[in-house]
Amino acid sequence: MKLITAIIKPFRMDQVREALMACSVQGITVSEVRGHGKQLGQTEVYRGAEYHLNLVPKLKIEVVVEDQDALRVAEAIAAAAHTGSTGDGKIFVSHIGHAVRIRTGEVDETAL
Amino acid sequence: MKPRFDVARRIAFPAALTLAMALLPAAAIAQEAATTPVPNKGDTAWMMVSTLLVLLMILPGLQLFYGGLVRTKNMLSVMTQIGAATCLAMLIWVIFGYSLAFGPDAPAPFTPFIAGLDRLFLAGIGPDSTAATFTKDVVIPEFVFICFQMTFAAITLSIVLGGIVERVKFSALMVFALVWMPLVYLPIAHMVWAASGLFFVMGALDFAGGTVVHINAGVAALVAAIIAGKRLGYMKDSMAPHSLTLTLVGTGLLWVGWFGFNAGSALEANGSAALAMINTFVATAAGGLAWLAAERVFGHKPSALGLASGIVSGLVAVTPAAGNSGPMGAILLGAITAVACYIAVAIIRPRLRYDDSLDAFGIHGVGGIMGAIGTAIVYAPSLGGPGPADYDMMAKLGVQLAAVCTTIAWSTIGTLVALAVAKAVTGLRVTTEAEREGLDLAEHGERAYNL
Numbered sequence: 019m020k021l022i023t024a025i026i027k028p029f030r031m032d033q034v035r036e037a038l039m040a041c042s043v044q045g046i047t048v049s050e051v052r053g054h055g056k057q058l059g060q061t062e063v064y065r066g067a068e069y070h071l072n073l074v075p076k077l078k079i080e081v082v083v084e085d086q087d088a089l090r091v092a093e094a095i096a097a098a099a100h101t102g103s104t105g106d107g108k109i110f111v112s113h114i115g116h117a118v119r120i121r122t123g124e125v126d127e128t129a130l
Numbered sequence: 131m132k133p134r135f136d137v138a139r140r141i142a143f144p145a146a147l148t149l150a151m152a153l154l155p156a157a158a159i160a161q162e163a164a165t166t167p168v169p170n171k172g173d174t175a176w177m178m179v180s181t182l183l184v185l186l187m188i189l190p191g192l193q194l195f196y197g198g199l200v201r202t203k204n205m206l207s208v209m210t211q212i213g214a215a216t217c218l219a220m221l222i223w224v225i226f227g228y229s230l231a232f233g234p235d236a237p238a239p240f241t242p243f244i245a246g247l248d249r250l251f252l253a254g255i256g257p258d259s260t261a262a263t264f265t266k267d268v269v270i271p272e273f274v275f276i277c278f279q280m281t282f283a284a285i286t287l288s289i290v291l292g293g294i295v296e297r298v299k300f301s302a303l304m305v306f307a308l309v310w311m312p313l314v315y316l317p318i319a320h321m322v323w324a325a326s327g328l329f330f331v332m333g334a335l336d337f338a339g340g341t342v343v344h345i346n347a348g349v350a351a352l353v354a355a356i357i358a359g360k361r362l363g364y365m366k367d368s369m370a371p372h373s374l375t376l377t378l379v380g381t382g383l384l385w386v387g388w389f390g391f392n393a394g395s396a397l398e399a400n401g402s403a404a405l406a407m408i409n410t411f412v413a414t415a416a417g418g419l420a421w422l423a424a425e426r427v428f429g430h431k432p433s434a435l436g437l438a439s440g441i442v443s444g445l446v447a448v449t450p451a452a453g454n455s456g457p458m459g460a461i462l463l464g465a466i467t468a469v470a471c472y473i474a475v476a477i478i479r480p481r482l483r484y485d486d487s488l489d490a491f492g493i494h495g496v497g498g499i500m501g502a503i504g505t506a507i508v509y510a511p512s513l514g515g516p517g518p519a520d521y522d523m524m525a526k527l528g529v530q531l532a533a534v535c536t537t538i539a540w541s542t543i544g545t546l547v548a549l550a551v552a553k554a555v556t557g558l559r560v561t562t563e564a565e566r567e568g569l570d571l572a573e574h575g576e577r578a579y580n581l
Contacts, residue, residue, distance in 0.1 A: 062370060063430055065439060065489060066476025069368045 019114040019127065020088035024079045025051065025107040026099040031077055037098035038081065041091050045130065047080040056104060076107060082114055084127055167267045169260060176399035177274045183390025184281035188216050191387050192288050195380030195438070196295065198373040199488050203568020204296045205372060205578035211300060212288045215307050219284040222311045224252055227283060228276050230312065231319040235326050242328035244317050252276070263397040270397060278394060279319070285391075286315055286343045290545075292490035293351025294358045297565055299556050300573050306354075306552040314350065314544035318342050318537055334533040335509060335526065337406065338395035340450030340501045341537045348495020349541040352486055357549045358558060360485035362565050369487075374434050381438040385414060388445050392452035405516070406452035410445065413464030417444020420465035424472040436472075439493060443471040446497030451505040456514025463508050467500040499534055506530045 026034055031048070038046060052073035059072040083091050092109050099107055119129035193209045200208050219227075229249035236246040249255065255276070260269035287307055321327040322334065322342045329341070336342065361369070371377060392410045396403035421440025422432035430436075447467030448460050455463065475492035486492060506526040509517040517526075552558055559565075564572030571577060 063433065064370055064435055065492075066480055067369070069370050071368070 033098040180390035180394025187387030191383030198377030207569030216284040289347035292488035293355035302556040309548035344498030350545040351490030409460035413448035413460035414444035416464035417468035420468035443468040447501040455508035459508030
């Protein structure tokens with residue numbers, strides 16, 4: 019199993035979710051997170067007081083898929099989240115050792 | 131130049147009545163009563179509505195306007211401070227404030243500066259007592275006049291708090307209010323609006339309180355901001371407004387309420403109120419757009435807070451001019467004042483590095499001064515103003531400047547004294563830990579948002 023963690027622009031959420039549905043990914047976890055990459059934040063101005071917002075709001079999406087689906091799902095997310103400008107985000111794929119479906123006690127691939 | 135208050139008339143009626151009952155037959159009593167002006171129901175209803183509109187400006191108008199501008203952790207403290215200051219100002223007003231501002235004259239040499247104590251606890255005033263308006267033999271119930279003026283005292287005190295939010299003890303503000311009202315607000319209100327007041331006698335133009343409310347509160351806020359010191363982390367930490375949505379809701383309530391403030395200051399439901407009404411529309415509209423334009427010119431995006439600030443600047447500017455300007459003059463006044471306020475808060479204030487946290491001076495002080503001086507210009511009949519044909523603009527400018535400078539000096543000194551007393555009694559500022567934690571939890575034991 020692979021965990022796919024995608025940090026995306028918040029307004030791309032709907033497109034990414036639709037792309038995941040098209041890949042038959044049924045489980046998804048979304049968190050509101052803040053951070054920066056090369057974009058290095060944004061500037062806000064209130065009556066002349068400038069605040070540099072170092073940490074930009076992003077959404078973090080986590081899905082766990084079977085090994086053979088990982089590349090396909092990661093590419094689908096990348097295509098859906100892409101705008102071409104700085105701050106589009108990142109996708110990380112990592113290995114998952116074990117999974118349990120709490121309701122039934124099913125484990126690993128059958129638990130997904 | 132609002133309440134040309136004729137004390138003699140109000141006293142004369144009951145006195146004459148008593149005398150008549152003692153000495154004359156019933157017919158003479160009836161005749162005496164017939165010559166006494168009776169309030170018009172339309173005027174009375176309009177002034178009651180105006181009074182409530184001014185209350186709406188404070189609760190929740192100013193509460194939301196100011197509350198949205200502070201950080202989440204201080205939202206309730208701002209709303210509580212304004213609410214409690216308003217309550218306190220109301221009680222001060224009926225206990226001794228009204229008497230000292232509008233009561234029968236104090237003995238010389240105090241007459242131009244303050245009234246006497248004859249109306250302490252509203253002594254001698256009943257449902258049949260009346261207050262004069264600008265029209266001969268047109269009166270309104272005195273209780274309505276007292277309530278109307280009471281809301282002005284309350285909002286002035288509330289605006290001052292805008293300079294020192296997020297760092298001053300609640301108890302300090304209550305002590306400050308108790309000293310500041312009699313020392314600063316009451317004398318200035320008397321000077322501007324009472325028939326024997328210094329500026330009134332000079333002929334200063336202040337339709338709805340540009341001097342009494344805005345210059346006065348703005349200067350007091352600046353002095354208080356400097357004495358109280360900067361907030362921890364000022365110019366280092368982000369102090370971005372926590373909800374501009376609420377600030378804009380407050381802006382809308384302020385604008386609507388301001389029709390009571392300005393048009394109500396005509397004291398009658400008449401043409402003068404109508405002039406104040408249209409001016410309060412157009413000067414404000416011009417102010418809102420002018421601020422956005424100024425932001426563009428100085429290389430920024432036209433912002434929501436800019437729109438709100440421009441609207442309030444326009445409202446402040448038109449306050450002294452409301453019934454003293456034509457609509458086109460009011461547009462000019464609103465637009466120019468908004469640009470001046472923009473320069474004051476966005477360019478000058480950051481360089482001077484004092485922490486007038488919500489720009490009470492930058493908008494109410496600067497806007498009030500621009501409005502007071504500008505009123506002398508837009509009053510001219512050549513600019514569509516209601517001034518007389520032989521209007522002497524330079525002389526009036528001199529009078530306005532004298533009133534502005536006296537107000538600034540009086541407010542500065544009185545505020546310094548009130549702050550010194552508050553500091554001696556309470557220590558003025560909260561502890562460093564309380565300021566970091568936020569005044570909501572530290573001072574009031576609550577959180578604004580439990581989401």
